[in-house]
Amino acid sequence: MYARPSMRVLVLGAGLAGLSAAVRAAREGASVLVVEGAGQVGGLASSIQVDGWWLDHGPHRFWSRDERTLAFARQMLGENIVESERRSRIVLLGRSFEYPLRPGDALSKLPARILARAIADWLLERARHWARPRPDANFEDWVVKRFGRTLHELFFGQYTEKAWGAPCSTISADWAAQRISQTGLLDAAASMLLPGRGAEQRSLAARFLYPKRGGIGALAQACATHLRELGGEIALEARVERVELHGGRARAIHARRADGGVERFDCDALISTIPLPRLLGALDDGTSGRNDAGASGLRHRAVRFVHLEVARPRLSPNHWIYLPEKHLAAHRATEFKNFSDHGLPVDRTAVCVEFTCAKDDALWSMPERELARLAESDLARIGLLEQGEARLLATQVLEHAYPIYDLGYKRRVDAALAIAKTVPNIRTTGRQGLHRYNNMDHSLAMGWHAAKGLANTLDATRPVREARADERVAAESRWFG
Ligand SMILES: Cc1cc2nc3c(=O)[nH]c(=O)nc-3n(C[C@H](O)[C@H](O)[C@H](O)COP(=O)(O)OP(=O)(O)OC[C@H]3O[C@@H](n4cnc5c(N)ncnc54)[C@H](O)[C@@H]3O)c2cc1C
Structure with missing residues (x-):
């Protein structure tokens, strides 16, 4: 299955993170095979x-604030871009x-009574915070502190509770910090001044x-075409069920085909972009039984x-x-x-x-x-x-x-990553692999980063450092949706 007799890198998942990891590993000279459960590439962005x-x-x-990621996307899409x-x-x-929100638009449309309450609430929260600063306990706390309760209830609380199906007080403040841009407010102030x-x-x-043309999925399709030009391969409709561990290292994976059959693929190194609980559930050293995927508690x-x-x-x-x-x-x-x-x-x-x-x-x-x-x-x-x-x-x-970023999610992500890191030739990355609410550009950058230097070392001893860098890349994430 591998096109070249060099280091064999298996990439799990053909979303943008998996594809960019595969492209980089292939450019560095590895033999790359991407194993994807769906019938097409692109994952969430298909x-x-x-x-x-x-x-x-x-x-x-x-969009990306990182020029290299932006250039990569432009290169992939070529003329097919608006x-x-x-x-x-x-x-x-x-x-x-x-x-x-734009101040002129919001001011002219919000009923005067609500507007007055929003301003009073906001001033009150600022005064409270100034008198007695306190850490952000949860999503609601984070937003109320910065925008006041009226704006929280109007613009953020309702949407968030609907989207998450849970009260804002049970959602981590991290989600607000990552997803709600305060530049909107700063920008609003700047435009007035x-x-x-x-x-x-x-x-x-x-x-x-x-x-x-082709919808957003055209980006992943273009990455897949580029990967194949580099000699990489993609196995579609191959759902990874088991990662064989020998001597503490990943040696092969077993994937379920659409016809129900199971295929085995050998590897020297593995980059996983499938959901972290799913990866943990698949790890199998033949002795202690597999980790219970549900036990990670990540939802x-x-x-x-x-x-x-x-x-x-x-x-x-x-x-x-x-x-x-x-x-x-x-x-x-x-x-x-x-x-x-x-x-x-x-x-x-x-x-x-x-x-x-x-x-x-x-x-x-x-x-x-x-x-x-x-x-x-x-x-x-x-x-x-x-x-x-x-x-x-x-x-x-x-x-x-x-x-889901509930109140205990960070501790659970850290515990799950710690298990993944016990296998030195596995790197887990991307939105699913890090349980991280990030954008397409971050997934591209994370995949790219995870494959860095992989082909030069059979040892792949840097997963911890790589994962931290991935976190930094994702921390730039800023959009509300
Ligand atoms: C509704 C919505 C709107 C969004 N809007 C934007 C936006 O406007 N801008 C933006 O930048 N980002 C947006 N995003 C985020 C963006 O889609 C993701 O960050 C990005 O596509 C994630 O890529 P990934 O490769 O990390 O993960 P994924 O795309 O989830 O890729 C993981 C892949 O693994 C595969 N897989 C899973 N399990 C297995 C298995 N057992 N075996 C084999 N394969 C498996 C999946 O099929 C999938 O292809 C949005 C996301 C959503 C859900």
């Missing part, structure tokens, strides 16, 4: 084609606000790249996506719209035509509606047609379309969409 539409898992805008500025909105109190400056900063933060929030077609040229000029209010079941709607309309029908549009859920709740098991009706009714309630106007294109589900 796309499917239905009736001429490219459908992604919700909105996927690509560059845009984000237009997103948040629908609240029957009004549509620009998101990130220094005309022009805020707008410039905002436009820089809002810029993004997207494939002209994910799932998302179901409903793709609808509507016979109108466009529903709105926005890329995506947040729906925080609890009377709506969905939490976000995305119109892909606004990301790129190359080669798409001119007289119709497609909209993706997202529902976060847990594996055992009603939304998870709701029949496809019923979920589509719910999606349509939510869009009708915010006035985006008329009931009965939409046609179901497809539904999709992501079981591992969002790593």
